[in-house]
Amino acid sequence: MGSAASTTLAVTKLPRPGRTVSLPAGAAFPVDGLSPIVVPNSRFYRIDTALLVPNVDIASWRLRVHGLVEREVTLTFDDLVALGTFEQYVTIACVSNEVGGNLVGNAKWTGVPLRTVLDMAGVQPAATQLVGRSVDRWTAGMPTSWVMDKAREPMIAVAMNDEPLPIVHGFPARLIVPGLYGYVSATKWLAELELTTLEAFDAYWVPLGWSKEAPILTQSRIDVPRAGAAVAAGRAVVAGVAWAPDRSISRVEVAIDGTWRDATLSNPISAATWVQWRVDWDAAPGSHTIMVRATDGRGEVQPQQPTPPAPDGARGYHTVTVSVS
Numbered sequence: 001m002g003s004a005a006s007t008t009l010a011v012t013k014l015p016r017p018g019r020t021v022s023l024p025a026g027a028a029f030p031v032d033g034l035s036p037i038v039v040p041n042s043r044f045y046r047i048d049t050a051l052l053v054p055n056v057d058i059a060s061w062r063l064r065v066h067g068l069v070e071r072e073v074t075l076t077f078d079d080l081v082a083l084g085t086f087e088q089y090v091t092i093a094c095v096s097n098e099v100g101g102n103l104v105g106n107a108k109w110t111g112v113p114l115r116t117v118l119d120m121a122g123v124q125p126a127a128t129q130l131v132g133r134s135v136d137r138w139t140a141g142m143p144t145s146w147v148m149d150k151a152r153e154p155m156i157a158v159a160m161n162d163e164p165l166p167i168v169h170g171f172p173a174r175l176i177v178p179g180l181y182g183y184v185s186a187t188k189w190l191a192e193l194e195l196t197t198l199e200a201f202d203a204y205w206v207p208l209g210w211s212k213e214a215p216i217l218t219q220s221r222i223d224v225p226r227a228g229a230a231v232a233a234g235r236a237v238v239a240g241v242a243w244a245p246d247r248s249i250s251r252v253e254v255a256i257d258g259t260w261r262d263a264t265l266s267n268p269i270s271a272a273t274w275v276q277w278r279v280d281w282d283a284a285p286g287s288h289t290i291m292v293r294a295t296d297g298r299g300e301v302q303p304q305q306p307t308p309p310a311p312d313g314a315r316g317y318h319t320v321t322v323s324v325s
Contacts, residue, residue, distance in 0.1 A: 013078070014158065017110055019086040026267035029276050031239045033224040037266065037276060038089070039105040041161050046168050047094045047103060047182065049204070054135050054189045058172050063117070063156075067131075067195035070122030077172055081158060083112050088153060091245045091274045093216050095181040096309045100221050100318040104243060106273050109176050111157035114147060117193065123148070127195035131203060132175045132187030140187045141203035142180055143213060144195065152178045152246050152272065156190065178272040179246040181214040181313065211312040218244040218302040220252055220277075220294035220318060227320035236283040238263075238290055240318075243274035248297035252277040255291040263292075271297060283324045291317045 028037040058077050065073040087110050097103035118130075123144065131141045147154050154177040158165055165171045170188030177185035183205045194201075198212065206212050220242035225231050238256070242249045248271035252263040256279075263277040277292075295301045306316035 014081050014085060014110070017085045017087050021087045021089060021108065023269060024267045027269055029239060029266055029278050031224055031237055031278060033226070034239045034276060034278075035223050035241050037106060037269070037274075038161065039107060041107075041163055041166050041169070044105045044107060044160075044169065045094065045103045047096065048188060049138055050136060053168055055167060056135055056172055056189060061172055061191075063173065063190060063193070065117060065121040065193045065195075068124040068127035068197070069195050070124065073117070073121045075117070080112055080117070080156065080173065083116050085110055085112055085158065086153075086155070088155070088272070089269045090176050090178050090272045091243050092176065092182055092186055093219075093243065095183050095210065095214055095313050097219075097314060098309060099219070099306065099314045099316045101314075104219075104274070106269075108161050109155060109157040110159035110162075111155035111173070111176065114154040114156055114175065114177075117156060118147070118195075121195070123195055126197065129196050129198045129201060131192075131194040131196060131201060132185070132190055133192035133194060134187055135189045135191045138187070139203040140175070140182075140184050141198075141201060141206070141212070142177060142185045143198065146180065147177065154178065179215055181216055183210060184212070184214045209311055214312050216243070216245055217313040217315065218242075218247070218249075218294050218296045218300065219314075220292045220302065222290060222292050222318050222320050225290075225320065225322045227322070229322045231283050231322050231324045233283055233285050233324050236281045236324075237278055238281050239276065239278040240292060241274045241276055242292075242294035244294065244296035245274075246272040249275045249294055250297050250299065251295040253293050253295075254279045256281060257288055285324050287321060287323055289319060289321050291319045293317050
């Protein structure tokens with residue numbers, strides 16, 4: 001089995017990415033308590049079904065591409081990274097995230113273009129579903145059309161925030177597919193890519209009642225002030241994050257005691273990432289209720305009517321009540 005040392009060794013062998021990225025000016029606001037625009041690996045949420053985290057031996061690891069393809073392909077780790085890597089910031093989210101929850105995060109991912117690997121195998125026209133399979137046999141299924149759409153850049157990630165891909169986040173390789181909830185896309189400890197049809201196979205969570213297709217919903221969250229916080233009277237800041245990958249965020253509005261106003265947005269990194277937002281507020285003594293809603297790049301406002309996370313994501317406006325004195 002592998003070790004932390006073998007993880008580091010594997011990633012130090014990576015060629016320099018053919019395309020690198022950096023944060024644009026104004027990508028983040030200096031507000032205490034606001035989620036960082038890039039979440040450190042140690043704070044990044046983790047959701048999976050692994051009771052024991054797979055500790056994969058990089059020397060024996062293989063990625064198999066099979067199913068409805070012209071030719072089956074098997075790659076070693078060295079074969080994979082030799083195809084060339086690139087960097088991108090992508091916000092990913094768990095479908096089980098409640099309104100206002102923290103099962104969402106933004107990171108810089110380094111990896112190989114997924115379509116490059118699929119093109120090596122030659123995807124047959126009949127293939128309507130791509131299934132990612134983990135070394136522990138967990139599966140996620142996504143529409144082939146989503147993956148092949150050149151408007152986005154799905155990848156086989158091998159590094160996270162300029163560090164070796166942590167074991168708990170899928171070492172040695174995982175899928176990052178902008179715009180889809182993790183349960184239908186973000187296969188960690190990747191071992192297989194199978195091309196099949198949407199009718200022929202249901203991935204792990206679908207028989208358990210979750211939707212087969214699951215684009216990430218437009219959502220927003222208040223980070224500052226926290227629910228129940230005591231706020232000093234006077235000039236105060238209300239701030240948070242909003243996301244709609246990979247449609248982008250065009251507007252965030254905040255209601256304080258029922259009166260809506262536009263928030264100021266941070267400079268977006270890309271359509272695939274969240275943004276920070278803030279509103280300056282003259283806080284008067286008393287109890288106040290704050291709500292937030294976001295509009296995506298297509299002009300669609302997030303739904304107000306609350307729904308539970310199942311089967312395709314929670315809906316509703318995040319709301320907090322604070323006391324000012």
